[in-house]
Amino acid sequence: MRTKFISTLTELAERDDRIFLLVGDLGYSVVEIFQKKFPDRFFNVGVAEQNMMGVAAGLALSGKIVFTYSFANFTTFRCLEQIRNDICYHNLNVKIIGIGSGFTYGPSGMSHHGTEDLAIMSVLPNMTIISPCDPVEMDLAIKACVKWDGPCYIRVRKAGEPTLHKNSPDFRIGKGIIVQDGEDITLIATGWILNNVIKAARLLEAHNIQSRIISMHTIKPLDEALILDSAQKTRGVMTIEDQNIAGLGSAVGRVLISSRKCAVPFTAIGLTDQYSYDVGSEEYHLIKSKLTPESICTAAINTLNTQ
Amino acid sequence: MSKPELSQSNRAALDLDVNNLYLKRSTKIRARILHMMHKANASHIGSCFSIVDILTVLYSGVIQITPDTLHIPTRDRFILSKGHAAAAVYATLCETGFFDKSWLDRYCDNAAPLGGHITANIPGVEVSTGSLGHGLPIGCGMAIAGQSKRQQQYYVFVLMSDGECDEGSVWEAALFAPYHHLENLVLIIDYNKIQSFDRVKNVLDLEPFADKWRSFGWAVQEINGHNFEEIKKAFSSIPFQKGKPSCIIAHTIKGKGVSFMENKVEWHYKSPTKEQLEMALKELADVS
Numbered sequence: 057m058r059t060k061f062i063s064t065l066t067e068l069a070e071r072d073d074r075i076f077l078l079v080g081d082l083g084y085s086v087v088e089i090f091q092k093k094f095p096d097r098f099f100n101v102g103v104a105e106q107n108m109m110g111v112a113a114g115l116a117l118s119g120k121i122v123f124t125y126s127f128a129n130f131t132t133f134r135c136l137e138q139i140r141n142d143i144c145y146h147n148l149n150v151k152i153i154g155i156g157s158g159f160t161y162g163p164s165g166m167s168h169h170g171t172e173d174l175a176i177m178s179v180l181p182n183m184t185i186i187s188p189c190d191p192v193e194m195d196l197a198i199k200a201c202v203k204w205d206g207p208c209y210i211r212v213r214k215a216g217e218p219t220l221h222k223n224s225p226d227f228r229i230g231k232g233i234i235v236q237d238g239e240d241i242t243l244i245a246t247g248w249i250l251n252n253v254i255k256a257a258r259l260l261e262a263h264n265i266q267s268r269i270i271s272m273h274t275i276k277p278l279d280e281a282l283i284l285d286s287a288q289k290t291r292g293v294m295t296i297e298d299q300n301i302a303g304l305g306s307a308v309g310r311v312l313i314s315s316r317k318c319a320v321p322f323t324a325i326g327l328t329d330q331y332s333y334d335v336g337s338e339e340y341h342l343i344k345s346k347l348t349p350e351s352i353c354t355a356a357i358n359t360l361n362t363q
Numbered sequence: 364m365s366k367p368e369l370s371q372s373n374r375a376a377l378d379l380d381v382n383n384l385y386l387k388r389s390t391k392i393r394a395r396i397l398h399m400m401h402k403a404n405a406s407h408i409g410s411c412f413s414i415v416d417i418l419t420v421l422y423s424g425v426i427q428i429t430p431d432t433l434h435i436p437t438r439d440r441f442i443l444s445k446g447h448a449a450a451a452v453y454a455t456l457c458e459t460g461f462f463d464k465s466w467l468d469r470y471c472d473n474a475a476p477l478g479g480h481i482t483a484n485i486p487g488v489e490v491s492t493g494s495l496g497h498g499l500p501i502g503c504g505m506a507i508a509g510q511s512k513r514q515q516q517y518y519v520f521v522l523m524s525d526g527e528c529d530e531g532s533v534w535e536a537a538l539f540a541p542y543h544h545l546e547n548l549v550l551i552i553d554y555n556k557i558q559s560f561d562r563v564k565n566v567l568d569l570e571p572f573a574d575k576w577r578s579f580g581w582a583v584q585e586i587n588g589h590n591f592e593e594i595k596k597a598f599s600s601i602p603f604q605k606g607k608p609s610c611i612i613a614h615t616i617k618g619k620g621v622s623f624m625e626n627k628v629e630w631h632y633k634s635p636t637k638e639q640l641e642m643a644l645k646e647l648a649d650v651s
Contacts, residue, residue, distance in 0.1 A: 107500045107535035114504020141494055142501060146483060
C-alpha cells in the first residue's frame with residue numbers, strides 16, 4: 057500500500073505544485089521517487105516529528121497541500137499537540153500518513169505498535185480519518201484527500217496487502233463500501249484486516265450464515281446511515297479492527313445505541329485496555345488478539361446466538 | 364567638510380524624532396495593556412511589557428503587512444510563539460489600525476474577539492499559539508513557502524520567549540532552519556531572564572545562549588531590546604548573513620516600563636489593582 061501511496065502522490069504532484077511531502081527520516085526505498093522528481097517539495101526533516109508537523113502547518117498556512125510520512129505510532133503520539141493546536145485547530149491541509157498500523161512491526165515491540173493511533177486521532181475536531189483496506193482504496197483515498205479541505209490521518213499497513221476490490225469501487229470520504237451483501241450479520245472492518253473478515257465470511261457460509269461485509273474506510277466522518285441500514289437489514293453487527301476498539305468499535309457502538317430502532321446484538325473485536333508485552337510476529341499478535349478468520353467466525357456465531 | 368556634519372546633525376535630529384515617535388507609541392501600547400489586564404484581571408503583563416518596544420519598532424514600517432495587505436500572499440508574516448503575550452500584540456495591532464479599540468476594551472470578555480492567548484481569526488494574526496515551542500517550526504514552514512522557486516518573497520518573524528527554549532521542539536526547528544538556509548526567517552528571542560516559576564538561571568539555565576544558536580548555524584545579534592536604535596539597526600540588517608536564518612537575542616526586562624513590575628517573577632501572574640493601575644499610568648505619563 058505504501059508503494060501505491062507514493063506512486064499516486066507522485067502522479068498527483070505532477071499536476072499540482074501545491075503538493076509537498078515531508079518525511080520523518082522514514083520511507084527508505086519508498087519515497088525516493090517523489091524526492092527525485094520534486095526536490096524542492098520534499099523534505100526529510102530528520103527524526104523530529106514535532107518539527108515535521110509544525111513545518112507542515114506553516115506550509116499549509118501558506119497555501120500548500122502537505123503530506124507527512126512516518127510510522128503510525130511516531131506520527132501521532134510524539135507530536136499530538138502539534139497535530140491538535142497547529143493543524144486541526146487551524147483546519148489545515150495536512151495529510152498525515154501513518155505507516156505500520158496495528159502489529160505490522162510486531163516483533164519490534166510495543167513502541168512500534170500502531171494500536172491506539174486511530175482512536176486518539178478520532179477525538180480531534182476537524183480531523184478526517186481514513187484507513188484503506190487495499191491498494192485500490194489507497195489510491196482512491198490519496199486522490200480524495202488532495203481534494204478534501206482540511207486535515208486527514210491516513211492509516212496504512214505496509215506492503216504486500218492483497219487487492220480486495222476486484223473493481224474500482226465508488227470511493228467517497230465518509231461513505232462505507234459494501235464489499236458483499238448478506239442478510240444474517242454485518243461485519244464492519246477498517247483497514248487491511250478486512251482481508252481476514254472476508255475469509256471469516258467464507259467460513260460463516262459453511263454455517264449457513266450470510267454476511268454483509270463493509271469496508272469502513274472512513275472512521276470520521278462516519279457513515280452512520282449505512283450502519284443503521286445494516287442494523288435493520290441484518291440480525292447482528294460486528295466491528296473488526298487491528299487496534300484499540302476505541303477507534304471503530306466505539307464509534308459504531310455509539311451510533312447503534314443512539315438509535316432506538318436498532319436494537320441488534322453488537323460485538324466489537326479488536327484490542328482492549330492492554331499493551332502487548334509479548335515478542336511476536338503480526339500473525340502471532342493477531343491470533344492472540346482473536347483477529348484471525350477463525351476467531352472472527354466464532355465471534356460472529358456468538359453474536360447471533362446472543363439474541 | 365561642513366556638508367557631512369550638517370547631514371549628520373540632520374540625521375541625528377531625524378533619529379530623535381523617530382525615537383520620540385517610538386516612545387509615544389510604546390507608552391500608549393503599555394497603557395492600553397495596563398487597562399486590558401486590570402479590567403480582565405488577566406496574567407502575563409510582565410511578558411507583555413518586555414516585548415512592547417520590539418513590537419513598536421517592528422510595526423513601525425519594518426514588517427511589510429498592513430490592514431490592507433492581510434491576504435496578499437507576499438506579505439511578511441509575524442508569529443507570536445509566546446502566545447501568552449497576546450495583549451501586547453493586540454494593543455500593537457490596534458495602534459497600527461488592524462481593528463477597533465473597542466475590541467481591546469472587551470479583552471477576555473465572554474464571546475469577545477480577543478482572549479488571553481493569541482488566535483488566528485484576528486486581523487493581522489497568522490497563527491494561534493499558547494502552548495510553547497510551536498511558533499518556530501511553523502515559521503520554518505512559512506519560510507520555505509516564501510522561498511519557493513528559489514526566490515525570496517517575504518520575511519517570517521517569530522517572537523519567542525526564553526523559557527520557551529526549554530521545549531525540545533524549539534531545538535528541532537533550530538537545527539532545521541540553518542540546514543535549509545532559511546534566510547527569510549527572523550527569530551527574535553525575548554530574553555527577559557524570568558520564566559513562569561523562577562529566574563531562567565534557577566530553572567534551566569540557557570547560557571551560553573547566543574553561542575548555542577550560533578553553533579546551530581544561525582546568524583546571531585544580541586541587542587538591548589528596549590533601545591529603539593539597536594532594535595531598528597538589527598531589523599535593518601536582516602538577513603544578518605547570506606544563506607542563514609537570523610536570530611535576534613533581545614536582552615529585555617520583564618515588566619519593563621513600570622518600576623514596581625520590573626524584573627519581578629510575580630508579575631508573570633498578577634494583574635494590576637485599581638491603585639496599581641493608576642500608579643503605573645502615572646509613571647508612563649511621566650516618561651512620555
